[in-house]
Amino acid sequence: MVISVYYALKYQTDFKKAVITAVNQSGDSDRTGVxxxxxxxxxxxxxxxxxxxxxxxxxxxxxxxxxxxLVKTNENSEGWHQKYPGW
Known part of the structure; x- marks a missing residue:
């Protein structure tokens, strides 16, 4: 959704203001906020x-x-593979 990119750019240093503005606009505001x-x-x-x-x-x-x-997806340890089998 392009409007989400707009809000993220417009308020790029203010998470709270960006999300509040996004959810208060008309349209699909819940998705825009997410x-x-x-x-x-x-x-x-x-x-x-x-x-x-x-x-x-x-x-x-x-x-x-x-x-x-997920940051450690290349970790090749037994514990990691037990926690996430098949990965």
Whole structure:
């Protein structure tokens, strides 16, 4: 969605403002907010996501662990392969 890219560029240093603006526009605002948040989350890093927002994410510890593990996809250890069989 092009509008998500627009908001991410317009508010590229302000995660909260970008997402709030995205979800308050007319149209498919929930999807626009998700995509905007994904773009800026990848660009700015998790540290820029408001703490009170991040703590409300379900399974946040599991998602953080999965993200950390994905960075190590080339790890060739027994523990990694047991955790993610078939990878």
């Amino acid at each position: 995509i905007t948040g994904n773009i800026l989350g990848a660009y700015l890093g998790v540290e820029e996501i408001p703490e009170n927002w991040a703590k409300e994410v379900e399974l946040s510890q599991e998602l953080t662990q999965l993200a950390d593990d």
